Every structure is written in structure tokens, then in C-alpha cells.
Amino acid sequence: MENPIGIFDSGVGGLTVLKAIKKLLPMEQLIYLGDTARVPYGNKSKETIVRYSIENTNFLMQFNIKMLVIACNTSTAMGIEILRNMFQIPIIGVIEPGAKRAVEVTKNKRIGVIGTVATIKSKAYQNIIKSYERKAVIFAKPCPLFVPLVEEGLVKGPVAEAVVKMYLEGFKLKNIDTLVLGCTHYPLLKNTIQKFFDRKIQIVDSAEETAKIVKGVLEEKKLANVLKNENDMFFVTDAAERFLKVGKEIMKGALKEVRIAQVGK
Ligand code: DGL
Numbered sequence: 001m002e003n004p005i006g007i008f009d010s011g012v013g014g015l016t017v018l019k020a021i022k023k024l025l026p027m028e029q030l031i032y033l034g035d036t037a038r039v040p041y042g043n044k045s046k047e048t049i050v051r052y053s054i055e056n057t058n059f060l061m062q063f064n065i066k067m068l069v070i071a072c073n074t075s076t077a078m079g080i081e082i083l084r085n086m087f088q089i090p091i092i093g094v095i096e097p098g099a100k101r102a103v104e105v106t107k108n109k110r111i112g113v114i115g116t117v118a119t120i121k122s123k124a125y126q127n128i129i130k131s132y133e134r135k136a137v138i139f140a141k142p143c144p145l146f147v148p149l150v151e152e153g154l155v156k157g158p159v160a161e162a163v164v165k166m167y168l169e170g171f172k173l174k175n176i177d178t179l180v181l182g183c184t185h186y187p188l189l190k191n192t193i194q195k196f197f198d199r200k201i202q203i204v205d206s207a208e209e210t211a212k213i214v215k216g217v218l219e220e221k222k223l224a225n226v227l228k229n230e231n232d233m234f235f236v237t238d239a240a241e242r243f244l245k246v247g248k249e250i251m252k253g254a255l256k257e258v259r260i261a262q263v264g265k
Contacts, residue, residue, distance in 0.1 A: 001223045004029040004233075005214070006060030007069045008053075011039035011151050012243060013185030014071030015250045017094060020207035021069065022232070022254070024215055029229035031063050033261055034247075037238035040147045041074040042116020042183070049118060053079040055264035057087055059235075065089065066223050069214060073098075073115050073182050073206070077122040090217050095119075097209030098180050099128035103136065105202045106178040110137045112171045112201075115182030117142040125182050139174050143167040143186070150185040153246045160192045168196055181205040188250065235261035 007018050011034045018032050033056055035041075041049050053075040057068060068091045070076045070083070076093030084091050102111050113125045120142040129136050145163050154160055171179065179201055181187055187205040194203060218224040232254070236243045240258040247255045 001066055002029070002225050002227065002229060003064050003066040004031045004229075005067045005069060006031050006033070006057070006063065006065035007071050008033040008035065008056040008060060008075070009072040009184055010035045010041040010074070011147070011185070012246045012250065013147070013150060013183065013188070015247055015255075016184050016187045016205065016207045017069060017071035017210055019251060020211040021214055024211040025218070025224075027225040027228045029225070030232045031060060031065065032232070032234045033060055033263070034234075034236045034243055035263065036236040036243055039151060040116065040144070041072065042118050042142070042147060043144055044118065046078045046118070049074055049078040050082055052264075053083060054086065057083055059261055059263045061087065067092065067214065067217065069210065070094065071184050071210075073119045073184060077119045077124040090221060092210060092213055092217065094184060094206040094210050095124050095182070096128055097213055098182060098204055098206035099125050100132060101206070101209045102178050102180045102204045103129060103132040105204060106136070108175065108177045109133060109135050110174060110176045110178075111139070112174065112176040112179040113138060113140040113182050114143045114167070114179065114186065115140075116147065117144055119182055125180060139171060139176060141167060141170070146183065146189060147185045150188045151246065153249065155188045156192050160189060161196070164189065164192050164196050168193065172197070176201060178202045178204060234258045237261055237263050
């Protein structure tokens with residue numbers, strides 16, 4: 001089926017998920033929406049996050065998408081069930097895949113989870129990890145300054161290192177062997193985080209696992225595309241130039257043009 005797959009996030013972070021999907025499913029046409037006018041989502045109320053998520057989905061539905069990937073943990077935590085009830089297409093979130101992966105890789109069952117304030121408060125990761133591994137000991141912490149750092153492209157250097165230290169220092173005393181990056185912006189800080197832990201812990205993000213689930217669902221529902229479609233499209237709700245600058249770092253040559261989307265009008 002040649003219809004595209006719609007993907008949204010509050011900003012550039014979801015490109016980490018898009019990139020993994022593209023790598024695994026090069027035949028699929030992907031349409032990305034970054035809600036840059038309203039980023040960050042993570043410190044807003046559930047009601048607002050759900051409203052933004054519905055509006056983003058409505059925008060993507062105009063392209064007759066065959067599947068939606070919520071490449072945002074905050075929107076997944078607050079709204080995946082609501083979106084699934086409202087829209088009659090398969091909807092994939094990013095929390096379940098990352099939580100499952102963390103349980104697969106941990107050896108001592110001591111797992112750190114970081115995400116936005118809304119994601120951590122929702123306990124979505126904590127509950128899913130526990131459902132897979134009853135004995136898991138979970139240490140969760142919101143890291144609200146990570147999203148603006150990433151949106152600014154400040155993913156390494158003294159400022160990023162200081163903020164990483166401020167948020168993650170406490171984990172060093174907890175003897176965790178696995179840290180889940182429960183926000184799609186955070187993989188862009190992966191090197192700085194790994195350096196902070198002297199590369200001694202496993203860092204899990206949802207991108208690759210989510211891509212595998214997307215592939216599985218496309219196959220199961222016979223929705224996969226057979227002819228290669230390279231016309232991926234990228235939309236933002238504001239400041240396209242800024243998105244392009246940071247997005248190019250992530251996507252390299254695959255991101256050339258960014259258009260402005262009218263969302264929620
Ligand atoms: N990238 C998003 C997430 O995974 C949202 C970050 C934000 O806008 O606060 O949660």
C-alpha cells in the first residue's frame with residue numbers, strides 16, 4: 001500500500017525515530033511534523049498535550065496516512081489511547097518498545113528512566129517495565145532542560161556536560177546498569193551522557209525498537225509499500241530555518257526542505 005506513514009513530535013527529537021524507520025523501511029514514504037511553535041510539550045498539562053496531539057494527527061490525516069507513529073514519549077504517555085479511539089489507523093507509540101528493550105538488556109534489574117516532567121509523572125515507563133519484569137528497581141527522573149538544549153543544537157561541550165551532570169549525578173549512586181532515554185530528543189545527547197557514565201552503562205532509546213514494531217505491523221496488516229517512494233516530507237509549525245539547521249545534523253543529506261504546517265486552525 002503506497003500511502004505514507006505519518007510521524008509527529010514536538011520538535012526535532014522525533015527525527016531520531018524517523019531515521020530508524022527509514023533505515024529499516026526504505027520503501028516507505030514518511031511525512032514528519034515537528035510542532036516547533038509549541039515545543040516543549042513536557043511541562044504542559046495533559047489536556048494541552050492531548051489537544052496538540054489530536055491537532056497534529058488531524059494535520060497528518062490529510063495525507064491519507066496508513067499508520068501514525070507518535071515519535072514523542074510525552075504525547076504517547078498522555079494520549080495514545082485517546083488517539084487510538086479517535087482515529088481508525090494503526091497508531092504506534094514509543095514507550096512500550098523502549099521499556100521492553102530496557103528489560104531485555106538489564107542484568108542487575110536496576111534501571112534508570114529519564115524523560116519530560118509529564119512522561120515521568122505519568123509513570124508510563126515505570127508501569128510497563130514492571131509489567132515485563134516484576135523485580136525491576138526503577139529510578140525515574142525528569143530532565144526538563146534537555147529538550148531546549150537539543151532544540152538549540154547544544155548537544156556537546158561544557159553547557160551540555162554541566163546539565164547532564166546536574167540531572168544524572170544521582171544515578172551514579174544507584175548502581176543502575178541501564179538508562180532509558182524516555183524522550184525522543186535525548187538520543188542526541190547520547191554521547192555526552194555516555195561520557196558522563198564512562199560508557200559503563202547500557203543506554204536504551206526507543207528509535208530502533210519502534211522501527212521494528214512499525215515493520216511488524218505493516219507486514220501483519222499487509223500495509224507495506226512495494227515500490228520505493230522517496231518523497232518524504234517534513235513540516236514544522238514555526239521557524240523552519242532553525243529546524244533545518246538542527247535537523248540536518250541528524251538526517252544529513254536526507255533533509256533538504258522543510259515546510260510550514262497550519263495545525264489546529
Ligand atoms: N520529544 C518529546 C518526548 O519524547 C517531547 C519533548 C518536549 O516537547 O518536551 O517526550
